[in-house]
Structures are given as C-alpha cells and as structure tokens.
Amino acid sequence: MDNETTTGHVTRKAVLRAAIAAGIAAPAVLMGVPALARTLTAGDTAPALTPECDDGDDPTPPQTEGPYFKPNSPLRTSLLEAGTAGVRLTVSGYVFGLACRPISGVLLDFWQADTNGAYDNTGFRFRGHQFTDAQGAFRLTTIVPGLYPGRTRHIHVKLQAPGRPVLTTQLYFPNEPRNNTDSIFDPRLLMTVRDAGGAREAAFDFVLNVPQNPGPTPTATATTQPPGGSWAAGTAYRAGDRVTYGGLAYVCLQAHTGQTGWEPPHVPALWRVG
Numbered sequence: 001m002d003n004e005t006t007t008g009h010v011t012r013k014a015v016l017r018a019a020i021a022a023g024i025a026a027p028a029v030l031m032g033v034p035a036l037a038r039t040l041t042a043g044d045t046a047p048a049l050t051p052e053c054d055d056g057d058d059p060t061p062p063q064t065e066g067p068y069f070k071p072n073s074p075l076r077t078s079l080l081e082a083g084t085a086g087v088r089l090t091v092s093g094y095v096f097g098l099a100c101r102p103i104s105g106v107l108l109d110f111w112q113a114d115t116n117g118a119y120d121n122t123g124f125r126f127r128g129h130q131f132t133d134a135q136g137a138f139r140l141t142t143i144v145p146g147l148y149p150g151r152t153r154h155i156h157v158k159l160q161a162p163g164r165p166v167l168t169t170q171l172y173f174p175n176e177p178r179n180n181t182d183s184i185f186d187p188r189l190l191m192t193v194r195d196a197g198g199a200r201e202a203a204f205d206f207v208l209n210v211p212q213n214p215g216p217t218p219t220a221t222a223t224t225q226p227p228g229g230s231w232a233a234g235t236a237y238r239a240g241d242r243v244t245y246g247g248l249a250y251v252c253l254q255a256h257t258g259q260t261g262w263e264p265p266h267v268p269a270l271w272r273v274g
C-alpha cells in the first residue's frame with residue numbers, strides 16, 4: 001500500500017498522526033518533522049491518509065443525510081449484536097480541526113444497512129454513537145454494509161465537535177463497481193480498507209471546520225506544494241494514466257473524470273505518487 005510518507009511530501013497531519021501513535025505531544029513533534037518522516041518511511045506503519053489534511057486543506061465534505069437517519073441512537077462503539085451476520089469491519093481514525101490538530105469529545109453517530117442492504121427503521125440495529133477520546137481517535141466495530149438499489153456501498157455518519165455545527169457525511173469503500181455510477185459518491189470520502197483474516201480494517205480521518213491555533217510552523221517539507229502541472233479538471237482519466245501536479249508525478253489508480261477538489265494530492269484513492 002502506497003502512502004505519501006514514502007514520497008518525501010510529509011503533511012502536517014502525517015506528522016501529527018505519527019505523534020499520536022507514538023504518544024508524543026503534537027507541538028513538540030511538529031518541530032521534529034524530518035526525524036518522524038524517516039521513521040515512518042522505514043517502519044511503514046502509518047496508514048494512507050484520506051483525506052489529506054495539510055495547511056489550507058478543506059474540511060471533510062458534507063453529504064446528504066438520506067432517508068434513514070434516526071436520532072437517539074445508543075452509545076456504543078460496536079454495532080455487533082448476538083447473531084449478527086456479515087463480514088466484520090472496524091473503522092478507525094482521528095478527527096482533526098482546521099489546523100490538523102486532533103479534537104477530543106467529538107460526537108460520531110453512525111448508521112448503516114445490514115448485510116442484506118436493509119436499514120432498521122423500527123429499532124436501532126446498526127446505529128450507534130460514540131465520542132473521540134483524548135487523542136481525537138474513534139473506533140467503530142461493525143460489519144461491511146450490504147448494497148441496496150441505487151447506491152454504492154457506504155456508511156452514514158454525523159459528526160459534531162463540542163459547540164460546533166453538525167457535519168453529515170458518508171464513507172465509501174474502494175474498488176466497488178458502483179462507485180463509478182453512484183452520483184452521490186465522492187472519492188474524497190473513500191476509506192482505506194484492508195483484509196485482516198476474513199475481516200476488514202478500514203481507516204478514515206475527518207477534518208472538521210473548527211478553528212484551531214496552528215501551533216509551531218512545520219519545516220519546509222511540510223508546507224504547501226506549488227500548484228500547476230498537467231492534471232486538469234474535466235479530463236477523463238483511466239487507470240495507469242500519468243499526470244503531474246504540484247511538482248509531483250502521479251499515476252491514476254481508478255478510472256474517473258477529474259473535478260475541482262479532486263486534485264491528485266486530495267484523493268489518494270484515485271492517484272498515487274509515482
């Protein structure tokens with residue numbers, strides 16, 4: 001699995017994530033970017049980052065709530081119940097603010113279809129809410145949701161940082177055929193998913209529109225890239241196509257038509273540096 005930490009372009013979020021994993025206070029680590037970059041490259045322990053969160057990046061995009069949200073879901077991190085059918089799935093990650101610092105106490109309210117593509121509209125099966133921990137982390141234990149007509153595979157979620165507006169959005173799975181035909185699908189919301197002994201482990205980091213003190217300025221390797229290159233919105237790209245953007249070369253991973261907001265650094269599910 002490729003990830004940007006192997007490319008030499010190290011984002012503020014990558015550094016923060018590594019800091020969190022290492023149990024180091026973020027501001028101290030921000031001043032040590034090069035050392036952490038080398039650590040990550042050597043250890044290959046950091047998952048791919050989706051979406052990227054560096055200075056100036058946009059928050060996680062909103063999505064339609066759809067017809068099946070219900071308030072008052074139970075407080076629980078596992079949606080599994082006795083006899084639950086389906087492929088086991090964990091979704092884990094962090095919630096960041098605009099300066100890419102983790103936010104604790106963020107409400108995440110998940111709801112999804114069962115393995116047959118049905119929502120429970122009378123009870124609360126496959127519905128639950130939780131809060132990010134002191135490190136801004138969350139972890140959901142559930143199953144891979146089934147497909148239902150008209151949509152690709154997805155998980156719904158509402159997020160709310162303390163005292164802030166609600167973000168309603170959805171998470172998607174890579175390599176789903178219906179991703180290409182679902183008009184709601186947005187590759188910026190693709191999780192990183194891997195097989196784990198018959199189960200699936202997914203990762204996704206949210207960025208909320210929450211102002212934050214950015215803290216110490218990272219070193220030059222973590223600053224924004226120059227714009228420009230051969231990538232262009234409106235172009236139909238096929239897997240294997242090559243473009244340049246922001247001074248880096250990228251290879252297309254999935255066929256799609258480029259759109260503003262889907263620039264190669266923002267959609268690692270569609271483009272990898274290479």
Ligand SMILES: [Fe+2]
Pocket residue numbers: 066068151154156
């Ligand atoms: Fe849905």
